[in-house]
Amino acid sequence: MEKILVVDGVTREFPGRIAVSDVSFEVLKGSIHGFLGPNGAGKSTTMRMIAGLMPVSSGKITLFGEEIKPENLSQKNKLGLLPENAPLYPDMKVDEYLEFVAKLHQIKDVKSKVNDVLEQLSLTEVRGRLIGNLSKGFKQRVGLAQAIVYDAPFLILDEPTNGLDPQSVVELRDFIKKLSATKTILFSSHVLSEVEQLCDHLTIIHHGKIRASGTIAEIHRKFRQGLVIKVGLGAGETLPDLSPLGRYEMTKHHALAQEEVFHIVFESEKDCRSDLSKFLIEKNLKLLTLQVEPPELEDIFLQMTETRK
Numbered sequence: 561m562e563k564i565l566v567v568d569g570v571t572r573e574f575p576g577r578i579a580v581s582d583v584s585f586e587v588l589k590g591s592i593h594g595f596l597g598p599n600g601a602g603k604s605t606t607m608r609m610i611a612g613l614m615p616v617s618s619g620k621i622t623l624f625g626e627e628i629k630p631e632n633l634s635q636k637n638k639l640g641l642l643p644e645n646a647p648l649y650p651d652m653k654v655d656e657y658l659e660f661v662a663k664l665h666q667i668k669d670v671k672s673k674v675n676d677v678l679e680q681l682s683l684t685e686v687r688g689r690l691i692g693n694l695s696k697g698f699k700q701r702v703g704l705a706q707a708i709v710y711d712a713p714f715l716i717l718d719e720p721t722n723g724l725d726p727q728s729v730v731e732l733r734d735f736i737k738k739l740s741a742t743k744t745i746l747f748s749s750h751v752l753s754e755v756e757q758l759c760d761h762l763t764i765i766h767h768g769k770i771r772a773s774g775t776i777a778e779i780h781r782k783f784r785q786g787l788v789i790k791v792g793l794g795a796g797e798t799l800p801d802l803s804p805l806g807r808y809e810m811t812k813h814h815a816l817a818q819e820e821v822f823h824i825v826f827e828s829e830k831d832c833r834s835d836l837s838k839f840l841i842e843k844n845l846k847l848l849t850l851q852v853e854p855p856e857l858e859d860i861f862l863q864m865t866e867t868r869k
Contacts, residue, residue: 561589561590561591563586563587563588563589564588564589564623564624564713564714564744565586565587565610565623565714565746566586566587566620566621566622567583567584567585567586567610567621568619568621569582569583569584569618569619569620570582570583570584570606570609570616570618570619570620570621571616571617571618571619572602572605572606572614572617573617578768579602579605580602580605580606580609580765580768581602581769582769583602583606583765583769583770584619585763585773586773587746590740590741590744591744591745591759591760591761592736592740592745592747592758592759592760592761593744593745593747593759593760593761593762593763594747594749594755594759594761594762594763594776595607595746595747595748595762595763595765596748596749596752596755596762596764596765597764597765597766597865598766598865601765601766601768601865602765602767602768602769603748604644606765607643607716607718607748609621609628610623610639610716611639611641611716612628612629612630612632612635612636612639613630615629615630623635623639623714624638624714636665637665637666637710638712638713638714639712639714639715639716640708640710640712640714640715641707641716642704642706642715642716642718642720643716643718644718644719644722646699646703646706647703647706648699648702648703649691650692651690651691652690652691653687653688653690653691654678654686654687654688654689654691654694654702654705655674655678655688657691657702657706658674658677658678658705658706658709659674661706661709662709662710664710665709665710667709667710667711673709673710673711674709677705677708678705680735681704681705681735682701682731683698683701683702686698696723697723697724697725697728699723700720700721700722700723700724701724701728703720704717704732712743713742713744714743714744714745714746715739715744715745715746716745716748717736717745717746717748718748719748719749719750720732720736720747720749721749721754729754733757733758736758737758747759752857752858752861753857755857756857759776760775761774761775761776762774762775762776762779762857764779764864766864766865771864771865772864776857779860780857780860787825787826787828787829787830787831787832787852788811788823788824788825788852788853788859789823789824789826789832789833789836789850789851789852790821790822790823790849790850790851791821791823791824791836791840791847791849791850792816792819792820792822792847792848792850793819793820793822793840793845793847793848794818794819794845794846794848795818795819796820797820797845797846798820799813799820799822799824800843800845802824802836802839804839805832805835805836805839806826806827806828806830806832807826807827808827809824809825810822810823811823811824811825819848819849821849823853825859833850833851833852836850
């Protein structure tokens with residue numbers, strides 16, 4: 561597939577520290593590419609360099625085959641940006657602000673385009689209101705609207721569902737999926753379930769370096785360590801020491817109405833369900849659930865960023 565964005569060996573230095581070191585990854589045409597990292601990992605710095613808001617110290621970033629440079633204004637029409645804190649003017653009305661952004665990017669038929677975007681993002685009812693008087697959720701929608709009003713083919717969306725109510729989150733996710741039919745999207749979110757639902761490719765950055773990059777399936781295969789098993793015991797029962805079956809780690813535990821559910825990762829890939837069920841029954845425990853689970857993105861992310869204790 562065509563490579564829309566290529567980040568090649570990029571480093572960004574600040575006085576006394578290196579924020580990003582030799583970062584390389586690619587974003588393919590038509591993909592929603594997740595970009596993940598804990599706070600301070602270098603994610604925001606990388607996105608700013610991709611957006612042309614700051615220069616690289618070394619390396620190169622190309623968008624549609626052209627090197628990105630902060631001084632190259634012609635590239636601005638190709639890239640729509642929703643940063644974590646949307647660039648809004650609180651004393652402007654919603655429609656005035658979007659018309660202003662569209663005119664800056666020399667869009668033809670400005671009013672028609674603004675009307676389309678207002679309708680797509682359910683902003684019609686607040687079009688004449690001051691942005692500063694809007695709720696956080698509506699401000700986030702206006703931020704997304706300014707990123708797409710000039711029809712850029714590549715979008716950077718940093719926490720686009722931040723501040724939205726659950727219904728609006730579902731609507732916006734569906735909207736982003738539709739956008740991917742005609743646009744390529746670099747998508748960042750701290751909600752890992754959201755990333756799994758939306759993204760087909762993923763890059764994880766930590767301490768300024770890329771820890772993993774590829775399709776979701778490739779990352780699951782590459783970084784799965786051991787066998788993940790979900791065990792359900794009777795209400796109030798406790799998981800015993802399973803070390804006779806091999807080295808393991810209990811990663812999750814939650815209680816349902818009549819069941820205690822444990823997620824266990826065994827270091828060995830060997831399917832030990834038969835031995836595990838026998839072991840638990842011999843302990844006079846009520847075994848309700850026993851199944852192999854696919855590894856969750858949260859577990860992989862914690863493993864890659866070394867935050868699990």
